[in-house]
Amino acid sequence: MSIQITILGLGRIGASAGLALGRHSNQVERTGFDYQNAIAMQAKKIDAVDRIEVNLPDSVKQADVVVLTLPLNKVRETLKTIAPNVREGAVILDTSPAKESVAAWVKELFPTKRYYVGINPLLNPLYLADQDESIESATADLFENGSMAIAAPEGTSGEAITLAANLSGLLGASPFFCDLAEMDGLTAFTHLLPQLVSTALLNATLDQPGWRDGSKFAGSDYAAASSSIAGHEESASLCAAALLNKTHLLRSLEATLAALYGLRDDIENDQGEQLESLLEHARVGRAQWWNERHKLASQANELQSAGMPKAGDFWKQQVGFFSRLSGTRPPKREKKD
Structure with a gap:
């Protein structure tokens, strides 16, 4: 059976x-x-x-x-x-x-x-x-x-x-x-937001007058930053997800825009110390997430074996x-x- x-x-x-x-x-x-x-x-x-x-x-x-x-x-x-x-x-x-x-x-x-x-x-x-x-x-x-x-x-x-x-x-x-609401909220900023940020990066650069030459300069950093939009949902599916998960996603987009404007203001006002602090905070945070994600996998394996x-x-x-x-x-x- x-x-x-x-x-x-x-x-x-x-x-x-x-x-x-x-x-x-x-x-x-x-x-x-x-x-x-x-x-x-x-x-x-x-x-x-x-x-x-x-x-x-x-x-x-x-x-x-x-x-x-x-x-x-x-x-x-x-x-x-x-x-x-x-x-x-x-x-x-x-x-x-x-x-x-x-x-x-x-x-x-x-x-x-x-x-x-x-x-x-x-x-x-x-x-x-x-x-x-x-x-x-x-x-x-x-x-x-x-x-x-x-x-x-x-x-x-x-x-x-x-x-x-x-x-x-x-x-x-x-x-x-x-x-359900918690899962949609977590999905909005960990799954949908990266794809929209990739979309914004690509749309901000592909149509620039210098893109013909810029495309030759674009390397691993550009590839990594734009990769979220490359292999996931069809555009119609991502569009549907953004609209159906609107409340959570708008909150995440507002936080992202605030962070970008913060970086812009520090650059415009030559706030080197503050800018470096923000960059280092992101760098350290990413490394911590990466390590924790692998540690969670190890713990999940132990739980799988035991329970x-x-x-x-x-x-x-x-x-x-x-x-x-x-x-x-x-x-x-x-x-x-």
């Missing part, structure tokens, strides 16, 4: 989740769907899924867990399409950067007894500098020694949240819990879970070729 997991969206995150879950093939059966059939076929080729489904509604009919790893601008329409086909007791997990909005869509579009839990993977530190979000960068250890932020609407079944936490363990991540369920116990911990949520017995399934 295995849990049926459908992954919608087979880019780096979705395919990596499939690869990690593939190490527990006696526990889960993986169905994959992607709007680009070539990507779905590639996911099957690298064994990120057991089977692919080209029909979106059909892909979720038998799912115990539906995992959305899609660009945000595709999430609402996808939810609307699959809502009639998601069975009672199913848990819907979502990695998009606007959890409050997605939770509201699920409540609006789905019948009762379908349970939404927002997740946000904090990746293995080995891959912190990797900006490529395509399936070519998928790897089974993407989540190892990392954490999984988990948030759910008020009143969500504790068993649905527990399932998300246990599934995080199968991926190699340690869960931590927050509420998280073993892979072989995962299904045992879910026995009765879906029957309690849906009021029916979980069907027996044979693994498909």
Whole structure:
């Protein structure tokens, strides 16, 4: 007996989740769907899924867990399409950067007894500098020694949240819990803001009269500072995330503008001591964050070893879970070729 997991969206995150879950093939059966059939076929080729489904509604009919790893601008329409086909007791997990909005869509579009839990993977530190979000960068250890932020609407079944936490363990991540607004706030200044700052840098320089020559001078510093916009969401998805996460993001943008104006004022007024202090504060702070991020990974690995369920116990911990949520017995399934 295995849990049926459908992954919608087979880019780096979705395919990596499939690869990690593939190490527990006696526990889960993986169905994959992607709007680009070539990507779905590639996911099957690298064994990120057991089977692919080209029909979106059909892909979720038998799912115990539906995992959305899609660009945000595709999430609402996808939810609307699959809502009639998601069975009672199913848990819907979502990695998009606007959890409050997605939770509201699920409540609006789905019948009762379908349970939404927002997740946000904090990746293995080995891959912190990797900006490529395509399936070519998928790897089974993407989540190892990392954490999984988990948030759910008020009143969500504790068993649905527990399932998300246990599934995080199968991926190699340690869960931590927050509420939807907190997750959106953290996402705004750690995920969305860097992409908008990269956008501002690029738009401020690409159209300058001297860019033809400047492009030859631009090196590693420019590449690093502009890289956040390079490999993440499609522009339409980033736009949707910025607008849906407006309140939190505007607060972060205001703080960033204040910091930039502070640097500008110190430069204009020849405040060398103050300017150097700000630069050093940033340099030291970045180094501390980098070291702490790797230290947290080590602690997460210890927690994973000590407290998280073993892979072989995962299904045992879910026995009765879906029957309690849906009021029916979980069907027996044979693994498909």
